[in-house]
Amino acid sequence: MINSETGCEREVFDALRKLPGVKEAHLVQGSYDIIACIEAESMEEIKNILSWKIRRLNRIKATRTAIIV
Secondary structure (H helix, E strand, C coil), X not given: XXXXXXXXXXXXXXXXXXXXXXXXXXXXXXCCCEEEEECCCCXXXXXXXXXXXXXXCCCEEEECCXXXX
């Protein structure tokens, strides 16, 4: 779940959808701006996608992660 800077939701959404590992992304209304689903072979790979790709995108203010096991 992602919060972006106000007015930058589409920009973040478009950049997010291009990242490897991102299987789905949806613009939403409410507490978050975007909900994304990533898929990886290991927890280490999930951490790398979150830390080094998603959280480093420009204009992201905050993220919240829920792991499905």
